[in-house]
Amino acid sequence: MPTIRELGEDALVQQIIASLPQDERVLLGPGDDCAVVRGSENAQLLKVDAIVQDVHFTLDTEPRLIGRKALARAISDIAAMGGIPEHALVTLILPPETEASFVQQLYLGMSAIAARYEINIVGGETSRGTQMVISVALTGSASHWIRRSGGSVGDVLLVTGRLGGSIARHHLTFEPRLQQALWLGQYHRPTAMMDISDGLAKDLPRMAAACGVDFRVDVVALPCNAGCSPQRAWTDGEDYELLFAINEARVESLIHDWANAFPTVPLTIIGKLVAIGEGNAHQLAAGGWDHFA
Amino acid sequence: MPTIRELGEDALVQQIIASLPQDERVLLGPGDDCAVVRGSENAQLLKVDAIVQDVHFTLDTEPRLIGRKALARAISDIAAMGGIPEHALVTLILPPETEASFVQQLYLGMSAIAARYEINIVGGETSRGTQMVISVALTGSASHWIRRSGGSVGDVLLVTGRLGGSIARHHLTFEPRLQQALWLGQYHRPTAMMDISDGLAKDLPRMAAACGVDFRVDVVALPCNAGCSPQRAWTDGEDYELLFAINEARVESLIHDWANAFPTVPLTIIGKLVAIGEGNAHQLAAGGWDHFA
Numbered sequence: 001m002p003t004i005r006e007l008g009e010d011a012l013v014q015q016i017i018a019s020l021p022q023d024e025r026v027l028l029g030p031g032d033d034c035a036v037v038r039g040s041e042n043a044q045l046l047k048v049d050a051i052v053q054d055v056h057f058t059l060d061t062e063p064r065l066i067g068r069k070a071l072a073r074a075i076s077d078i079a080a081m082g083g084i085p086e087h088a089l090v091t092l093i094l095p096p097e098t099e100a101s102f103v104q105q106l107y108l109g110m111s112a113i114a115a116r117y118e119i120n121i122v123g124g125e126t127s128r129g130t131q132m133v134i135s136v137a138l139t140g141s142a143s144h145w146i147r148r149s150g151g152s153v154g155d156v157l158l159v160t161g162r163l164g165g166s167i168a169r170h171h172l173t174f175e176p177r178l179q180q181a182l183w184l185g186q187y188h189r190p191t192a193m194m195d196i197s198d199g200l201a202k203d204l205p206r207m208a209a210a211c212g213v214d215f216r217v218d219v220v221a222l223p224c225n226a227g228c229s230p231q232r233a234w235t236d237g238e239d240y241e242l243l244f245a246i247n248e249a250r251v252e253s254l255i256h257d258w259a260n261a262f263p264t265v266p267l268t269i270i271g272k273l274v275a276i277g278e279g280n281a282h283q284l285a286a287g288g289w290d291h292f293a
Numbered sequence: 294m295p296t297i298r299e300l301g302e303d304a305l306v307q308q309i310i311a312s313l314p315q316d317e318r319v320l321l322g323p324g325d326d327c328a329v330v331r332g333s334e335n336a337q338l339l340k341v342d343a344i345v346q347d348v349h350f351t352l353d354t355e356p357r358l359i360g361r362k363a364l365a366r367a368i369s370d371i372a373a374m375g376g377i378p379e380h381a382l383v384t385l386i387l388p389p390e391t392e393a394s395f396v397q398q399l400y401l402g403m404s405a406i407a408a409r410y411e412i413n414i415v416g417g418e419t420s421r422g423t424q425m426v427i428s429v430a431l432t433g434s435a436s437h438w439i440r441r442s443g444g445s446v447g448d449v450l451l452v453t454g455r456l457g458g459s460i461a462r463h464h465l466t467f468e469p470r471l472q473q474a475l476w477l478g479q480y481h482r483p484t485a486m487m488d489i490s491d492g493l494a495k496d497l498p499r500m501a502a503a504c505g506v507d508f509r510v511d512v513v514a515l516p517c518n519a520g521c522s523p524q525r526a527w528t529d530g531e532d533y534e535l536l537f538a539i540n541e542a543r544v545e546s547l548i549h550d551w552a553n554a555f556p557t558v559p560l561t562i563i564g565k566l567v568a569i570g571e572g573n574a575h576q577l578a579a580g581g582w583d584h585f586a
């Protein structure tokens with residue numbers, strides 16, 4: 001048997017998913033940004049996300065920003081399903097020599113973004129460990145949830161914001177695209193949507209595979225952050241922008257309405273979904289972020 | 294500022310809890326076995342719990358039992374609120390050199406106990422780290438939930454099962470007292486209930502403090518596992534038995550009915566809740582498990 005480094009993250013996840021117990025209360029199981037289960041009026045979204053010291057942050061980072069990031073990532077996933085975040089639970093693994101003030105600042109950062117998005121932090125768990133880990137479980141609700149697998153051949157692919165170079169600062173300070181995602185779900189019904197967390201080069205193939213189609217993307221057309229090449233916009237991780245597909249007939253009105261609704265947030269057509277075998281993935285350098293590589 | 298080792302787990306948690314954002318959707322916030330939020334017909338219970346390599350298990354443990362334990366602990370907390378577990382999310386932090394077969398076995402153990410308790414595993418998160426961590430977020434529902442803070446002076450204290458010596462094997466193989474907890478909630482309405490995870494010596498004072506009362510406990514009367522002294526039954530952790538308080542007038546019928554319902558599970562009166570200043574905690578050796586000590 002291989003190690004998980006040799007196997008890779010996606011293959012590991014596929015192996016795990018194959019045999020999980022699930023019954024009719026589950027509307028959507030593992031493999032998307034969130035799980036979806038039966039709720040009261042609306043469906044309930046469930047998400048867990050973790051950040052690890054020296055993988056997602058370093059100890060010289062301001063602790064408020066570490067706490068902020070831990071929750072913001074999960075909000076981004078709830079947003080990417082077209083949902084509204086509700087309640088958070090926090091697991092903190094901490095080395096015993098951690099300063100109590102560090103933990104307080106971390107929680108202040110988390111509480112501030114929770115308050116901003118009207119999220120309750122309802123519970124948590126602490127344990128000691130050799131390396132700091134912050135795992136956030138977040139619930140949400142959605143009247144119309146958007147999976148990543150609903151796209152069809154011919155749908156146009158778009159991304160919000162600009163990509164690449166997130167490591168400089170954006171990965172700590174990004175604003176989850178919650179408002180934009182809710183607006184999209186309400187007025188323009190994307191056929192598929194996800195947030196870009198491991199880099200477009202990894203996440204777009206995941207979306208296309210989930211849709212059972214291929215993709216063509218124009219890397220030179222990618223919206224790049226200042227100082228970033230299109231290649232980095234393609235492969236860098238932690239953008240936390242929305243990637244979505246929409247019926248071609250709706251694109252023109254979307255672009256028009258978006259400019260009025262979000263004049264400061266770029267929206268860029270980056271390609272389209274095509275039939276299997278007609279994609280251009282093989283012409284693009286592979287890349288993106290594998291947690292075990 | 295102190296380190297968290299100096300501060301201790303309970304003080305750290307108190308500091309964190311003090312400033313968390315919460316609104317009217319939260320029926321019960323941090324500090325009990327689970328959080329309680331508004332659900333559809335029933336209240337929804339939310340719990341997160343983590344186990345860490347070399348703290349809660351070692352790598353020479355059978356991986357199926359590690360996975361089993363990770364979920365069983367959270368089930369025990371849902372049970373301790375009088376709830377029924379529903380959906381689980383799993384965060385796995387893994388060293389890249391972990392064998393893929395280890396992860397498969399771990400998930401098999403988790404899936405088996407999930408299936409046994411009709412729990413859906415709906416999602417997860419994986420990341421690399423230097424030390425293995427398994428954090429489980431679990432939802433549940435409860436028509437009548439039981440907090441740990443409802444006990445009054447004069448209420449009788451009872452525990453299920455036998456205590457102490459869990460490290461030998463029980464901490465990996467225990468059956469969460471879900472059936473018993475639901476039965477108690479339905480027929481005998483404990484005034485306060487929690488599961489014993491950090492040892493009675495730590496958990497009973499927490500319950501008494503939450504009730505705003507003191508306790509008297511007869512350590513010699515504690516139900517001990519084979520080979521365990523009453524002292525160890527008092528201080529050892531990871532029993533995962535139920536500790537609950539009940540109105541004195543209900544005790545006799547409870548003992549009678551319990552013997553019919555659960556003939557193989559001991560139920561033992563261990564003491565009672567008393568007015569502040571009338572307890573005997575000062576006569577007992579302190580102890581129990583502090584995660585940062």
